[in-house]
Amino acid sequence: MPGSTGPDCVIKTVMCADYNNLAAGTPRQIEPCRIYRCWLTSTQPIGRQCDNSDYTPGKSNEYRNTSYRALAARQRAQACPTDDVVVNDLRTSVKPDAWVGQPLERREDAALLTGNGRYADDLGTRPGTLYAAFVRSPHAHARIKSIDMTRALAMAGVRTVLVGSDVRDWSRPFVVGVKQPMEHWCLAVDKVRYVGEPVALVVAQDRYIAEDALDLIEVEYDQITATVDVEAAIGESAPLLHEAVGSNVVSDRQFAYGKPDAGFASAAHRVSLKVLYPRNSCTPIETYVAVAEFGSDGDYDVLSNFMGPFSLHAVMSLALKVPASGLRLRMPRDGGGSFGVKQGVFPYIVALCLASRKAGAPVKWVEDRLEHLLAATSSTGRVSDIEAAVDDDGRIVALSYDQLDDCGAYLRAPEPATFYRMHGCLTGAYRIPNLKVRNRVVLTNKTPAGLVRGFGGPQVYFALERLMQRIAVELNLDPLDVYRRNFINSSDFPYQAAAGALIDSGDYHAALDLAAKQGNLEQLLRRRDAARADGRLYGIGFAAIVEPSISNMGYITTVMTREARAKAGPKNGAITSATVSIDLLGAVTVNVASVPHGQGHITALSQVVADVFGLRPNDITVDVELDTRKDAWSVAEGNYSSRFAGAVAGTAHLAACKLRDKLAVIAAAQLECDAKDVVFSNGNVFLGQAPEQGLKFTRLASGPHWAPAVLPEGMSPGLRETAIWTPPQLEAPDEDDRINTSAAYGFAFDICGLEIDKDTGQVRIDRYVTAHDAGTLLNPALADGQIRGGFAQGVGAALMEEFAYRPDGSFASGTFADYLVPTAVEIPEPIIAHLETPSPFTPLGAKGIGEGNNMSTPVCIANAIADALGPDVDPEKIVLPMTPTRMIELIAPAETPPADFKPTMAGDGERFSTSGSIDIAAPLEAVNRVLHDARALARVIPGCRQLEALGDDRYVGDVSLSVGLVKISFHVEMSIVDEEPMQRIRLSGKGVGTLGTAEGDGRVLLSRTDTGTRLEYTYAFTLTGKIVAVGARMIESATGIVLQQLFQRLGRVASGRAPAAGLWRWLTRLFGRKT
Amino acid sequence: MKKLAHAPHTIALRLNGVERSGECEPRTLLSDFLRYRLGATGVHVGCEHGVCGACTVTIDGAAQRSCLTLAVAAEGRDVTTAEGLAPVGEQLSVLQAAFRRHHALQCGYCTPGILMSCTDFLKREANPSESQVREMLSGHLCRCTGYTNIVNAILEAAATINAATAGKDPAGPEVDSQRSDAGSDV
Structure with missing residues (x-):
């Protein structure tokens, strides 16, 4: 049980501020102080009522003795000989019985627990407020030929439709940190560049009607080949997203700090690795909400669950062509989770402002989950080639990154910040004097990337910390020795890293020792030995991360050359x-x-x-x-x-x-x-x-x-x-591109012990230890909440979560049944330990703690998996998320499927196949006749509204199906491509609809039986576009049922009976949406 | 057919112990009806396809996804939401107070649904094990907490309720003394 043993006392001299003198404008006086506490978090009830009715002035209060501080004191007393204990509360302006540092219960909770939260969708709207729904692109890459909204506008309750031409008239493209001839508007104006891109916005009197009207808007597209893979996107022949740029690489910057080339040339060893970080998101349970109103003064008034950065207020105001005062933005008291993700609502805010202008009334929009997963935002995918020059005992002499960021279809602010947020501290927790970096920002036909908790950190540390594991393996060293030899020493703080981060405070060696001791690493090592002796796959992984907090507004200008920066003027501060x-x-x-x-x-x-x-x-x-x-x-x-x-x-x-x-x-x-x-x-x-x-x-x-x-x-x-x-340490990038990217830098050291089930590929986390140093903790229970939440998201990123795209750019993770988020049964309780070395650069000595585990946990688990799999598995095959399927591919030989008739498939979409047989109580001739009779076929095909024969072997028609959340209408063309009369028919076809396209190919074998005809079918089809997002599993099972039913109806029609509609009606109900 | 689908119906039900009624279309979801017609904004909508669990309410005591239930199906039924959990005169129920004590929520968006599932669950399973609690909780997605504090809160609430039922614990439901103006937090 965590908390049952006391921690070591860690007593180090660090620099910290004299907080008495930290009134605004007073020069900071730096004097030596001490770390005054370290402790282990108890999993026992922690909070006490923040009410202090039992408070007696001047007396020690009982409830405080149950708090963290008392626990820490007890642990210190147990663990250390009294002579060695120095408990020195350095916050001289904070009294020993201060509220800061207490794990108080939350004042927010009474309202939230009783349904009295005030989230954006809970607040009232003005009478007459209209509701919006977005028409979204079913294609990853296409030109918009025409948009016909006649039928939608004729529908009762529809007020107006906003389209690209309105957007051109009333707004400007969003400004972005990289100067290139590319335009991003709040609605697509000429081309669509990702599945789910907003194309039009229907405004109606209620949400149900607005969504109904989406089906009536006819958009004609010319499809273009999509660019999906980021490495393919940088190739000469890749289809271009923004033709005027001339390349999908919109920024290519190279940096050198120290003498990296000399370091590599003279190194005893070079260790390199290529890693991929996938696209994922923390998917808040509350989706985007915005209500916008165009005022009579030409200004806009918006309520939204946008959470910043407020620099984006300028991006919105500029797009709307108003001064900042012309965009009033209001944000409610309660937000249903953001994790950075709510930043991505800003283009929708602009679209709703324009919709309100067109409609002449306030317009409200609440995003649905499919929209959110499909098109809200994503973490930035990254391909990193990382290499270290290492001496014999594992000291890193030089480090090199070559990174490609997959920012999606548009470079949307604050991108390319995923690169530059971490830039100053790319050398992590280590003393590495020589560094070189190449950063290429690449656009692909995917949802634009943006803030997702950890932002830049998960990507950097997945490369850097995997490399640390490889150094230990390749040089046959104890990984902890590699860490200890490379860590910045506690006496070196504030430490200026090669690329410019001024790392304020810390004691990385002490944090490592704390994690190893509290996590009982010795025991884990014995467990690993025992498991391996048993033939089981048990591994231990580590990760050390520096966690930046309080971003420097100037870091994004590191993407510009020195000359361009000089021209643009300085940006800095926080x-x-x-x-x-x-x-x-x-x-x-x-x-x-x-x-x-x-x-x-x-x-x-x-x-x-x-x-x-x-x-x-x-x-x-x-x-x-x-x-x-x-x-x-x-x-x-x-x-x-x-x-x-x-x-x-x-x-x-x-x-x-x-x-x-x-x-x-x-x-x-x-x-x-x-x-x-x-x-x-x-x-x-x-x-x-x-x-x-x-x-x-x-x-x-x-x-x-x-x-x-x-x-x-x-x-x-x-x-x-x-x-x-504003912290004065946050200056603009210097002449040599050094940038102090953040004001404070926390630290985390993690240890993970896990086992991989050899039969199922399932990863079971045995123990997870995470030791944090976030400076002064304001409320340790809140801090632990941040750690636990970040850890759970880290486990999700490591093992489950990924926005999957098909080679044609179709999106395949559109529901929570496809995009898997960890539940209570997948998340173990981490052992949390704290160390506090207060920051000298923040008023209370506090640093951020909310993103550390999003950075450390995915790679720590990956390192443990690498350790479990052993040296025979290619380290570059350890790809996130490490699902059971991927694990099985690494540990078990591939199975070859039985060879048989293989339908030929066109396209790169999501593939489905099904086969079966059915006995029909009708003579073979009758069955064959139906297959060649358009009118009869129309009665047979579920959802077929009409079918017309064009010659003997071609049919065209319209078919509507409801699968999952979505009703799909296809215009279908089918033809008989091969036939041996009365024995075999091969049918191929293509359907084009509002939500994507379907292509199918299949074979039907007919044979006589005693009771009639046996029909055997083998079918395969691909789906592309938005439809793929709603759930491969549902489509697969639904298709099986639909085909089975199709042939039953065929039998009924062939034998002269009316087709039964019961099953189909049942299916429609089962999978139907709001119909 | 189309006309029938849009014809308004008056739905009468019992919401948190009070007889309520309102108009809706046959296709109106119960979640939308409770939120926008009856003002029960503690019903949160997170996915509209039954996975996240934020919209869970109890209908005649059984936990159900209100986003997968039509409002018309609740006609005449007894519906409870997070707004109706605290006993009359108390700010919080035992379960709600345990959630606060354990920091079992952060953004609080998934919480009302979890509370409703727990309410149904604890009635059926008075003395659950941790794994039973986790299994029940796996019908809900929480992206903030990492779940452990929720599990601890539920286990503690179960123990408190059991002790109170057995007459061993005179403490009874937790009375909120955090603020004198109970009920409004800001």
């Missing part, structure tokens, strides 16, 4: 705002420009601010809604890049300090003392140690509202302070 105010009854309110999606901002901020004013967290009102027209906000803000703990909470602390200092001056006048001697504690304001002679906080704090004339001389009235902070 500006953050927070406002603290006191109302006329003396209560404190905090407002921040960070839009939470479950991270517990309200709880953590109330802890931070309560400490400053000597109040209880429940006394603090936290306003996390954001209105871009009313609240303080700026370019770098929003809920991304793990910036909450370090930047947002830190800035709230600074704002609270400003206001508290003002109150201290007011109190000093009343208490007749010096302002610096005023104490704020337990709801009172007093001098020194005499709370009984002090003032009630609420009385002191409400006074300035009612009697501004009695304020100390020279003091401005009002009790509202906004702090605006």
Whole structure:
């Protein structure tokens, strides 16, 4: 049971800030301090009520003794001889009984648990609000020839349809960080470049009608060959997505830091590896929501669950051709999960703004799950060739990356940030002086990539940490020795990495030791020995990651050359705002420009601010809604890049300090003392140690509202302070392309023990250990929540999740039955350990912690799998996600399918095949007649609306089928390509519909039986386009049933009876959507 | 046929103990009806194909996906949502309080559905093992928590309910003293 043993005491000298002097604008004083705690997370109940009705001023409180801090103290006492224990709380401005650091229960939860959340779709809309539905491309790559919306507009309840020509008239293409002649509009204007790309937007009086009308919009396309594979996309002959660019590579940058070539030339060993990182997403359970209204002043008012970065507000405003003040964006209190993904709603916001303009009414849209999986966003796929120059004992002398990023069909802001977010710390946790990098940004016919939790980290560390494993294997070294020899030393912080990251603080060796000890690595090694002796596949993997937080606005300009940067002007910083105010009854309110999606901002901020004013967290009102027209906000803000703990909470602390200092001056006048001697504690304001002679906080704090004339001389009235902070360490890229990409860098060291089932290929995680250093923890229970969530997503990315595309660009992961997300039975509980080396660069010493396991877990599991599979398996065959099928391919010989009639298949779409036989109670001649009679066939084919014969062996007609969520209408052409009369018919056909195309080929054998005719069929077909996304499994099983039924109907028609419709009706019901 | 499909029907049902009614088309999903007609916005829609479980409600005590149920099918039935779980006069039920204590939610979007499945489950399985809880939970997708805190909350709630039923624990349902203005969090 985790928590049953105490951790080692880790006592190191690090640099940290003197927080007394961290009021805004004060120069930071750096002085030596100590790590003051490390602990292991207990899996026992952790939270206590944040109410402190049992709080007795000046006394130790029982409930706090159940907290992390007490647990840590107990563990320290048990684990270390007292002489060695130095418990030194370095946060000198934070009292030992501070709220910060307590694993309090969440203030958000009472509302969320009782159905009283205020998510975007829960908020009211104006009377007359209309609803939108998007017509989306069924093709990965095609020219739009025409859009006919006549029938849709004639439908009752449909108000208007927005198309590309409107978009051209009223907006501009989105700006992007790479200057190339390519245009991305909110709706496709001439070409479609991915399956699911919005082509038109129907606006109707309700959502059901809008969705009905989608079927009535006829879009004619000219299909073009799609470019799907990223390595093929860079080839000379690859079809071009944006012809004017002349290539699918829209940016190609090379960097060298130190002397990499010399390092490689003189190295004792070179270890290299090619790895792929797939496209996946954290798929929040709440999908995109936006309500937009075009105002009479020509401005736009939007409510959406967009969460930032607010730099994208500029992208939207520019696209809408309004100043930033002309786009009012409001974000609700509660968000149903973002993980970065909600960033991708921004093009839809622009489309809805224009739809509102066209409709003359507010327009609302709630994305459905198919739309979300198909077209919302994706992590950036990456192909990395990584190589290290290594000396004999495993020290890395030089490192080289050659990376291709698969950004999808359009380079959509903030791309190509997946590359550049990590750029400064590409050397990870290691002292590697020489580095070279080539970054190529590639476009393919897939959904545009964007923010997905970990953003850049999973891609980099999947290459770097797999390489670390290979170095240990190839040099026959203990992997932990390789880590220890390469880690940045604790005495080296702040450490400037080769590419420019100024890594603020840490103790990587201590974190490794902590993980190994708390995870009982010794025991895992013994387990591995025993399992291997038994012939089982057991492996142990490791991963060390540096986790950047608080992104530098300037990092994206690293994609530009030095000259281009000089021309464009500098970009840097990570500006953050927070406002603290006191109302006329003396209560404190905090407002921040960070839009939470479950991270517990309200709880953590109330802890931070309560400490400053000597109040209880429940006394603090936290306003996390954001209105871009009313609240303080700026370019770098929003809920991304793990910036909450370090930047947002830190800035709230600074704002609270400003206001508290003002109150201290007011109190000093009343208490007749010096302002610096005023104490704020337990709801009172007093001098020194005499709370009984002090003032009630609420009385002191409400006074300035009612009697501004009695304020100390020279003091401005009002009790509202906004702090605006940016870390000065975040500068623009320098002349040599060095860039400090983030303000703070946390650390995680993970260990995974797992076993692969030889029979099923299933991976079973035996133990997962994750040791984190995120600086000061504001609320350890919230921090652990972030770790557990990131870990679960990491397990999903490692073993289950992938947006699958077919060679023709069809998307094959359109439901949660196809895109598999881990459930409670797949996620084990990780052992979590913490170490705290506070950041000297953030106001509270805190760093981000939310993305670490998205970065470390996939590769840690991959390393454990590599270890389990052993040296005989090609390391480059370890490809994410490591599904049982992929595992079986690596551990078991391939089975050869029995050879038989093989229908020839055209196209690269999703392939299906089925075969069977049926006895028909009708003579062979009658059956044969039906097969050649268009009118009879029309009655036989399920869903056939009409069928017409064109000559003896060709038919054309219309067929509608409902499979899964989607109703598919095909215009079908069939022909008999080969026939031996009365014995064998081969039928081939093609169907073209709104959701894609189908091509089929099959053979029917006829033979006489005692009771009539036996019909044996073998059919194969391919599907392309959007239809593939709804579920291969469902299509396969549905097809079997449909064909079976088709031939039953054939029998009935041939024997002169009416076809029974029961089964088909049942099928339609089973798979039907809202019909 | 088309006309019939769009003709409004009046649906009357019992929602969280209160008789309610509203108009809808025959094709209206129960999830949409509860949210937009009756205002039960605690019913969350996450996938509309029955996998994620966020929309789960109980109908006559049995947990069901409201996104795969037509509103007309709930005529005359007893429907409970997360809004109706806390006993009268309490802010939170034992189960809800255990979720808060264990940090068993983050964004909270999947939570109402999970609470409804748990409510049905704990009635049928008073003393579940961890693996039974995980099996039941596997009908729900949560992308924030990694599930363990949810499992712990459910196990603790089961133990609390059992103890209360056996008359051993006088504590009863957890009373929220976190805020004096119970019920509105902000």
